[in-house]
Amino acid sequence: MESTLKRTWAEIDLDALAHNYQTLRQRTGARFVGVVKADAYGHGSVQVSRVLEELGADYLAVSSLDEAMELRAGGITMPILILGHTPPERVEELLRYHITQAVTCEAKALEYSAEAVRCGGTLKIHIKVDTGMSRLGFLCGGDHFETGVAGICAACTLPGLEAEGIFTHFAVSDEADAESDAYTRGQFDLFCRVIGAVEQRLGRRFPLRHCANTGAVARWPETYLDMVRPGLLLYGCGEFAGQLGLRPVMTLKTTVSTIKVYEPGTSVSYGRRFVTDRTTRMGVVPYGYADGFFRCLSDRWQMMTAEGPAPQRGRICMDMCMIDLTDRPSVDVGDEVEIFGPDNSVNDMAEQAGTIPYELTCAVSKRVPRIYLRQRLSAFRSQEKQSIEHHEHRCSCHDKH
Numbered sequence: 001m002e003s004t005l006k007r008t009w010a011e012i013d014l015d016a017l018a019h020n021y022q023t024l025r026q027r028t029g030a031r032f033v034g035v036v037k038a039d040a041y042g043h044g045s046v047q048v049s050r051v052l053e054e055l056g057a058d059y060l061a062v063s064s065l066d067e068a069m070e071l072r073a074g075g076i077t078m079p080i081l082i083l084g085h086t087p088p089e090r091v092e093e094l095l096r097y098h099i100t101q102a103v104t105c106e107a108k109a110l111e112y113s114a115e116a117v118r119c120g121g122t123l124k125i126h127i128k129v130d131t132g133m134s135r136l137g138f139l140c141g142g143d144h145f146e147t148g149v150a151g152i153c154a155a156c157t158l159p160g161l162e163a164e165g166i167f168t169h170f171a172v173s174d175e176a177d178a179e180s181d182a183y184t185r186g187q188f189d190l191f192c193r194v195i196g197a198v199e200q201r202l203g204r205r206f207p208l209r210h211c212a213n214t215g216a217v218a219r220w221p222e223t224y225l226d227m228v229r230p231g232l233l234l235y236g237c238g239e240f241a242g243q244l245g246l247r248p249v250m251t252l253k254t255t256v257s258t259i260k261v262y263e264p265g266t267s268v269s270y271g272r273r274f275v276t277d278r279t280t281r282m283g284v285v286p287y288g289y290a291d292g293f294f295r296c297l298s299d300r301w302q303m304m305t306a307e308g309p310a311p312q313r314g315r316i317c318m319d320m321c322m323i324d325l326t327d328r329p330s331v332d333v334g335d336e337v338e339i340f341g342p343d344n345s346v347n348d349m350a351e352q353a354g355t356i357p358y359e360l361t362c363a364v365s366k367r368v369p370r371i372y373l374r375q376r377l378s379a380f381r382s383q384e385k386q387s388i389e390h391h392e393h394r395c396s397c398h399d400k401h
Contacts, residue, residue, distance in 0.1 A: 007254070007255070008253070008368050009253055010042075010252050010253070010371065011250070011251045011252075012249055012370050012372050013250075015375055017051055018051060020233070023244060024230055024244070030228045031227035032059070033060065033081065033210065035060075036048055036067075037067060037083065042362045043250055045062070045070060047372050049071050049074070049078075057078070058227065059081055060081070061081045061229055062083065063083055064086070065082060065090055068099045080099050080100065081126055082101050088108075089115070091123060092115070095121035101123060101125050102125070102136070102167075103126070103155055104136040105137075110158065112125065112160070113159055115160075122161070125155075126166060127165070127166040129166065129191055131187040131188075131191050132187045135169070137169075140152075145194075145197075149197045163206065164207055166198070170216055172215070174218070174239070176219070184220065188211065188223050208226050210226060210227040210229055212225065213230065218240035235248070235249045250340075250361055251338060251340070251341030252340050252341060254303070255286070255335065256331060257284050257320070260284075263276070264278050264280075265277075269298075269322060271315050273314065273315060274315075281324070281326045282324060283323045283324075285323055286319060286320050287320065289316055290318045290365060293316050293321065294316075294353050297349070298316045300353075301352055303339055304344040305325070305331045305337055305338075306331065306335065307329075307331055308328065310337070
């Protein structure tokens with residue numbers, strides 16, 4: 001690590017990303033959406049997308065047109081699906097840059113159709129079905145089934161639109177209790193019924209049907225359908241990553257900038273909430289809440305040194321925090337410290353913060369440089385090509401129709 005970068009930095013292991021992609025692709029046997037919204041969950045969307053494109057992923061998914069445009073500006077040419085809202089006045093950009101748009105209701109379909117016709121193009125769309133997330137999508141549950149199906153059919157036959165795909169999103173596929181399993185099963189069954197009804201009325205099949213998020217990829221193989229879109233699982237985080245043999249892609253590191261020795265009874269940091277109870281060797285590391293270290297983790301996290309864990313002490317400051325090195329006498333100024341990574345799990349950090357790993361990786365701020373590491377991608381690419389050539393996926397949902 002160059003000295004100019006030795007403040008706080010995130011190492012992004014692109015070989016781990018390739019390993020995770022290949023593992024998940026082999027597990028599911030389906031086409032693959034690389035979800036790279038929110039700057040690829042803090043990992044760097046352009047760099048991650050380049051790797052996924054190189055490895056043969058089928059689609060990328062982002063939240064907004066601006067995120068999609070960033071990928072196109074970065075040289076990414078593969079298909080991109082916008083999961084969120086795009087104003088109809090920007091349809092011309094969707095067409096120009098060959099970007100696929102999610103359609104969540106008939107009114108939006110009508111707006112997109114009118115703009116596409118005005119621009120003289122055909123906009124690829126994926127129909128979003130609300131099967132129980134209660135967020136975006138055509139409402140099709142209960143008494144809304146017939147009106148929902150009719151609205152989807154109407155959207156799929158509008159001029160200027162090409163309905164390439166249909167998808168939904170599970171609310172609790174990652175939770176293993178009986179109630180959650182029943183809810184996920186109900187969502188999937190409803191999705192399959194909607195697909196069956198729409199395809200029957202249209203007289204054609206959707207080329208891409210997808211619903212398997214991280215939890216479903218780990219726990220619900222019947223939901224893989226034509227394409228899967230695991231989120232943070234691709235980045236080796238979350239409760240299922242270890243079970244599936246995935247590796248963390250991001251390692252967040254910092255260095256010890258200063259060490260002082262304090263007498264017993266010395267208060268540390270704002271609010272004087274931590275007071276030493278012994279002679280204490282205290283290190284300062286340049287990592288604070290402006291870098292993404294949640295202040296609620298004050299006195300609740302530890303950083304991993306070469307000698308073992310060092311507890312964080314006192315309130316976390318904007319640009320720095322303190323760690324107790326009393327029991328780590330060989331740790332010196334300039335030594336690297338792992339904030340989270342292979343030896344200091346971000347999953348545990350999320351549990352201490354009362355949140356999910358997604359929030360922690362997304363929170364790593366822009367002022368923390370990302371350092372991209374890669375050695376073995378060509379080997380992964382060769383293996384992936386062989387896997388794709390031998391794959392013939394059968395859709396379990398379609399079998400129900």
